[in-house]
Amino acid sequence: MRNAVFLVKNGIGFGHIRRALLIAEAVQDAGRLRPILISQAGSLALYHNTPVRVVNFPLLHRVPSAIAEDLYTDLLNRLLDRLDPAAVIEDTYPDARYRRLPALADRPRLLVMRRLDGLSFDQIRQRGDFAYYDQILIAQDRDAFLQEGHSGESLAAVESSGRFTFVGNIAFAPTAADVAAARTAYVPDGAPLVVVNGGAGGDQMPDGYGDRLFAACQTIAARLAEEGHPARFVLVTGPYYAGRQLHETANVTVRRYEPHLPALLAAADVAVIKPGNNALSEALTGTGQLVLVPDVSFMEGLDEHAHRIAAQFGGAVGTPDRNSLEPLIRDALTRKPRTARLAPSATALDTVAHAIHRHAQSTPEAKVRPKLLLLVLIAPHSIQPDKLRAQLPDSLQSAVVLDSRQEDGGVVGLASLTRIMRGSPMAALVDCDPREVSPQQLVDRGVRLLIETTPSPVVERWLRRQPPTSALLTTSAEPIKAVPSCPDAFQRRTTRLLRSGAAVVVLLDLGDLPQPAVADYLSTIGEWAARQPLHLAGVDAILAEQADRLLTGRLG
Amino acid sequence: MSDTTNTDDVEPVTTTIRTFAVRRDDDDLDVFADMIVGLLDHDRALVDLSRHDQRADIIELRVAQPGRRSKR
Numbered sequence: 001m002r003n004a005v006f007l008v009k010n011g012i013g014f015g016h017i018r019r020a021l022l023i024a025e026a027v028q029d030a031g032r033l034r035p036i037l038i039s040q041a042g043s044l045a046l047y048h049n050t051p052v053r054v055v056n057f058p059l060l061h062r063v064p065s066a067i068a069e070d071l072y073t074d075l076l077n078r079l080l081d082r083l084d085p086a087a088v089i090e091d092t093y094p095d096a097r098y099r100r101l102p103a104l105a106d107r108p109r110l111l112v113m114r115r116l117d118g119l120s121f122d123q124i125r126q127r128g129d130f131a132y133y134d135q136i137l138i139a140q141d142r143d144a145f146l147q148e149g150h151s152g153e154s155l156a157a158v159e160s161s162g163r164f165t166f167v168g169n170i171a172f173a174p175t176a177a178d179v180a181a182a183r184t185a186y187v188p189d190g191a192p193l194v195v196v197n198g199g200a201g202g203d204q205m206p207d208g209y210g211d212r213l214f215a216a217c218q219t220i221a222a223r224l225a226e227e228g229h230p231a232r233f234v235l236v237t238g239p240y241y242a243g244r245q246l247h248e249t250a251n252v253t254v255r256r257y258e259p260h261l262p263a264l265l266a267a268a269d270v271a272v273i274k275p276g277n278n279a280l281s282e283a284l285t286g287t288g289q290l291v292l293v294p295d296v297s298f299m300e301g302l303d304e305h306a307h308r309i310a311a312q313f314g315g316a317v318g319t320p321d322r323n324s325l326e327p328l329i330r331d332a333l334t335r336k337p338r339t340a341r342l343a344p345s346a347t348a349l350d351t352v353a354h355a356i357h358r359h360a361q362s363t364p365e366a367k368v369r370p371k372l373l374l375l376v377l378i379a380p381h382s383i384q385p386d387k388l389r390a391q392l393p394d395s396l397q398s399a400v401v402l403d404s405r406q407e408d409g410g411v412v413g414l415a416s417l418t419r420i421m422r423g424s425p426m427a428a429l430v431d432c433d434p435r436e437v438s439p440q441q442l443v444d445r446g447v448r449l450l451i452e453t454t455p456s457p458v459v460e461r462w463l464r465r466q467p468p469t470s471a472l473l474t475t476s477a478e479p480i481k482a483v484p485s486c487p488d489a490f491q492r493r494t495t496r497l498l499r500s501g502a503a504v505v506v507l508l509d510l511g512d513l514p515q516p517a518v519a520d521y522l523s524t525i526g527e528w529a530a531r532q533p534l535h536l537a538g539v540d541a542i543l544a545e546q547a548d549r550l551l552t553g554r555l556g
Numbered sequence: 557m558s559d560t561t562n563t564d565d566v567e568p569v570t571t572t573i574r575t576f577a578v579r580r581d582d583d584d585l586d587v588f589a590d591m592i593v594g595l596l597d598h599d600r601a602l603v604d605l606s607r608h609d610q611r612a613d614i615i616e617l618r619v620a621q622p623g624r625r626s627k628r
Contacts, residue, residue: 036596044604044620045566053596058606068612071578071585072605078589083596239566257566 002086004033004356007098009040009059014200014238015278016091017046019112019139019170023089023356024052026349033360036083038076043200043239045257055079060097077103086360092116093299094129108359111136112170112352114277117301118149125154128553134359136163137352139170139277141345147308148301152471153550159470160448160540160547167352168345171262171281178263179286186253186264192231192333194221195268195288197261198295199276201238209274209295211243213320217272218246220326225251231270231333236261270332272325275306281344287337290315291328313340372503372537372545373494373529375399376411376429376451376477377522382515391519395526398536402429402507409539411451417442426539427451429477429507434462443468449543450474451505473546477505484517487524498534503545570604570618578613588617595619 004027008020017039024035028051037047037054047054057076063069080103087108090098094111098104111133116124130136138145138158145158145166158164174182187193196217198210214235221233234253235246246254258264265271265279266286273279275292283290292315294302306317316332318324377399379388385404392399400409403416412425415432424446430453439462442450450472452459463472478497483489490508497504513521529536574591577583595603602620 040606042606043566044568044570044602047602047620048568051600053599053601055592055596055603056606058608063608064610064612065578068578068608068615071576071615075585075589075605078585079592082589082593 001032001034002360003083004035004087004089004360005080005083005085006035006037006089006091007039007095008037008091009095010042010200013202013240013276014043014046015114015276017041018172018278019114020089020091021046021050021052022170022172022349023112023352025050026353027356028052030353030357032357033086036085038079045239049259073097073101077101080104086362087356089356090133094124094132096129099129099132109133110355110359113138114170115140115144115148115305116299117304118151118154120299120301121148121154122151125157125551126553128551130157130163130551131548131553133163135165135355137165137167137355139167139348141168142166144169149304152467152469155469156448156471156473157547157550160473160543161551162544163548163551165351165355168348169277169281169342170348170352171278171285171344173285173344174260174263174266174282178260179267182260182263182267185260186234186267187232189230192269193267193288194231194233194270194272194329194333195236195264196233196272197236197238197265197279198241198274198293199238199279201241201256203242203295205296207296208243209320210237210241213272213274213293214241214246215244216320216322216325217329218249218252219322220329221252222249223326224330225249229333234258234264236264269337270329272329275302275309276300280309281342284309284313284342285344287339287341289332289335289338291325291332292317293320293325295320313342314338369502369535371498371501371534372541373498373534374477374503374505374537374539374542375529376505376507377401378507378509378511379404380510380513380515380518383510383518388510388518391522393519393523393526395530396522396536398538400539411539412447417445426543430456430459434459438466439463439468439472440466442472443470448473449539449546451477451507453477453479453507471550473543473550475505475542475546477507479507479509482508482510482513482521484513484521487521487528490525491528495532503537503542505542568602568620570602570620572607572616572618574617576615576617578615591617 006020006024008016010017024037027033027035035052037052040057040059060069060072089110092113198213201210203209224231232251236255236258239257248254262282265282268288271283271288272291274295292306294306310317316328318328379385385401389401389404400411402411410425411427413429413431414434427449428447429451480490480493494506576588592603595601604618607616
């Protein structure tokens with residue numbers, strides 16, 4: 001059985017490893033690949049109960065000598081070479097160290113991403129780090145992703161490059177029995193249960209987040225106990241917690257690590273948590289009131305995310321100190337159970353496992369893609385665009401007729417845009433001053449690609465001053481006038497263009513052809529195209545080419 | 557009242573089965589890598605390479621004791 005290697009590391013938290021384990025266990029259960037988790041982590045606590053094979057390295061950028069770092073990296077490479085993985089799966093942060101390993105070169109590689117803030121996503125994209133992956137699986141649904149404030153270029157890249165797939169949130173979903181067991185274990189008397197968790201306990205910044213959070217909650221618990229309040233607090237610090245020692249009291253239980261934390265968070269009447277992906281997902285499966293305490297976060301924008309979650313599901317956002325948290329916890333204890341819940345996606349794990357299996361399948365031979373030609377035909381005045389489209393020979397069925405009715409992948413001239421309201425054109429030809437419409441209006445009509453015959457400063461300013469939510473990508477087209485009885489002019493020009501480019505857009509104006517000559521002309525160029533090592537592409541293929549460039553650092 | 561912060565046993569028990577000397581050229585990294593791959597033949601193998609001495613001159617190859625792990 002071939003190996004599927006999961007490369008994952010965790011500095012201060014557990015999120016990446018927990019997600020990787022969920023996926024690896026799903027792959028192992030499928031029985032077609034042998035998952036091996038290669039991690040860089042300071043704690044092995046999460047590996048207590050997993051059936052997945054694990055090799056744990058130290059965090060390689062933190063080993064005390066460069067010689068040891070080099071040796072560990074060499075060892076990792078030799079290990080990967082021996083394991084000969086059929087697929088490699090990484091989590092969230094593309095790692096240059098992995099990219100440079102010879103043993104990983106030319107392997108099928110997938111990236112599973114949790115939510116990132118817009119700026120961080122842009123930075124990774126602009127560095128070209130996404131370009132090394134065959135598929136990028138985003139562990140969010142599309143609507144949640146759109147709320148993150150991503151740039152137009154990032155949205156366009158995600159939407160149109162063909163590399164990204166939204167799979168939905170991946171998190172452990174405790175069963176009702178698990179939740180009941182957690183309540184029985186911690187509050188057998190049915191007392192209100194307050195669960196406090198700051199992830200695995202590590203600090204992103206030296207600001208003592210965990211120390212302040214747990215010390216504040218311990219003090220609040222003591223004050224409630226003095227008042228005779230029945231609430232019971234469970235403080236799950238995480239193994240990386242390095243704050244002041246915490247003390248168990250009559251109404252406080254302290255755990256460094258709780259293997260049933262998902263159930264415990266779902267069982268809570270009040271969950272006081274750092275809203276990282278796992279703790280938040282697990283708390284949202286339950287009905288407890290949320291008190292979200294964002295920490296300084298790495299690429300997650302936790303503060304903004306906490307406010308979005310509180311607005312969507314109910315709850316409050318506080319800071320890790322008693323003055324902030326005490327009124328929020330007291331208020332939360334008076335409230336009824338939260339009704340807005342969020343179960344993890346039921347299909348996310350299956351979707352990811354399916355993608356891994358698909359990429360791991362060996363293909364008989366790699367194929368070089370032929371050159372792409374998007375042929376946009378401008379109908380002569382004597383023939384309506386729709387009629388011309390209906391008359392296209394078989395060899396030109398993939399060509400596009402400007403302003404014709406086409407359900408998918410149509411091209412419309414900006415001059416005709418307001419006149420032609422039917423259909424959803426995917427591309428617009430800049431054939432007039434664009435300022436009659438806004439870029440956003442085009443995007444709202446479904447347009448994703450602008451085709452220009454000459455670069456125009458007017459268009460550039462128009463786009464820059466009113467950036468739409470999803471970027472309008474631009475491509476240049478070569479205008480060619482069809483000459484009666486001379487189709488070889490088109491052939492020579494197209495050949496020259498394709499000699500220097502992998503994908504070309506040609507705008508072929510048939511306006512000078514007499515109507516009787518059109519059919520012969522099109523048949524001739526169609527037959528010629530069929531004999532060439534090129535593929536008549538649709539707008540979507542050219543759009544994907546442009547969007548892919550946004551991932552390689554060449555644009556944006 | 558009891559202090560429990562550092563008393564929870566959260567880490568699997570692991571045992572050193574060999575070490576690797578980083579700065580000695582008579583320690584063969586290929587043999588070391590082969591040994592790790594051999595360990596992965598066992599179901600539920602947990603191999604830990606994260607422990608080393610203060611200067612990371614000596615790397616420990618540790619494995620979890622089988623009895624400590626059970627399928628959930």
